[in-house]
Amino acid sequence: MKFLKIENNxxxxxxxxxxxxxxxxxxxxxxxxxxxxxxxxxFEMDAFDKDKLGNQAHQIIYKNIYEKFLxxxxxxxxxxxxSEAYYKEAIEKYSQ
Numbered sequence: 001m002k003f004l005k006i007e008n009n010x011x012x013x014x015x016x017x018x019x020x021x022x023x024x025x026x027x028x029x030x031x032x033x034x035x036x037x038x039x040x041x042x043f044e045m046d047a048f049d050k051d052k053l054g055n056q057a058h059q060i061i062y063k064n065i066y067e068k069f070l071x072x073x074x075x076x077x078x079x080x081x082x083s084e085a086y087y088k089e090a091i092e093k094y095s096q
Contacts, residue, residue: 001017001025001042001043002014002017002044002045002046003015003034003037003043003044003045004023004034004045004046004062004065004069005016005020005038005045005046005094006046006049006052006053006068007064009052009053009054010022010023010053010054010055010058011023011053011055011058011061011062013030013034013054013065015030015034016018016036017018018035022058023057023058023061023062024055024057024058026061028095031065034065035072038072038073038076039067039072039076039079039080042079043073045066045069045070047066048062048066048067048082050063051052053081053093056096
């Protein structure tokens, strides 16, 4: 499912994959929701293309979010493994 898209020279996001909002309206809660989606298996987004984004604010926002989500998506298995290892000791300690 697609969560970031470029359309009509603007960037858009949808935390549910259906209700699209302009990228300049994104906030912390939206980013956290999208991060959870990136860690799921079916996260899609349009590739960053400066020429397709006429709005300069959208260019900056989209580029930064796209690069971070792409990096996280490529490394999500390593990220999950590291997170689980980090909390494994605490989980074992308090599970007893």
